[in-house]
Amino acid sequence: MRYLVIRTENLSKRFDRRTALDRVTLDVEPGEIYGVLGPTGAGKSTLVQLLLGMIRPTQGRALVLGLEPARQGMALRQRVGYVPEQGVFYPWMRGEEVLRFLAQTRRVSLTEATFDLAAQFGLDLSRPFRAYSPGERKALFLVQAFMHPADVLILDEPMLGLEITAQDVFSRLARQVRAEGRTIFFTTSSLLEAERLCDRVALLWQGRVLAVERGVQLRAKTLRRIEMRFATPVAWEEFAGLPNLEELQLEDNKLRCTLRGDPDAFLKVASRHRITDFISQQPSLDEIYRRYYGVGGYAA
């Protein structure tokens, strides 16, 4: 039988009358970077808490590393890399003490590799926790998650609030973990993060999984709003025939359009002219949800 690192079957969670998670069935394989993408309120944190055994499902079940989080949460959390729920800590503790404290609770010790991870994130571990910015606090907890030699890391919004350079460090570490055959499971509300990093992405909306896409499929669906100015007027016919170009508007030397997927053909045509200005914007997750999955992107 195929070994799955994470498996959920009809996993559901209701808070009073609100359904936060609605019959979610997922399977995550070893060596994957698996993303759960969804807007605010989609149920991402609820899913992570269920997988870590911090809350119990109303219905359905989950297995993580073969353990049932609802019954074996403590044992499971010893074997998984994750970021503590609250993201807060004793304010007077220095960064190194925070890591040492968390390591003890997980029965691992700090090694050279831990300090190397902290250095990669640019963290000064001699500073007290209260002096860290929110991004540095997030990075400190990520060091704690990555220092754990776990088969799977389960991370709720790991890149939210991180500086750009720290986001790059996170992406590099995630790929390294994958190269070692280990698994990263993380949530995000950023389409860009999901399509750049993930092998597979579950798209969550109002507690339901709309689809599970390969990262490459999601990239092919990427929409870009393009605005370009040329030094001289350009002809409609040059651009109108491009297969993945939509909503073309041309006014003298100013072009506006929406590009789907690979920008190569468009850029080759555009670069026949001198370009004086260029803006590329990615539409919101909401628009992707509406266009491809036929639902309004934001939970009520």
Ligand SMILES: Nc1ncnc2c1ncn2[C@@H]1O[C@H](COP(=O)(O)OP(=O)(O)OP(=O)(O)O)[C@@H](O)[C@H]1O
């Ligand atoms: N403890 C709780 N009690 C009541 N309702 C809750 C609780 N936790 C979550 N919810 C509700 O469940 C739904 C899903 O919330 P959840 O935090 O899982 O979403 P999310 O995708 O993580 O959103 P965000 O990006 O804002 O964290 C929301 O409607 C939220 O209000």
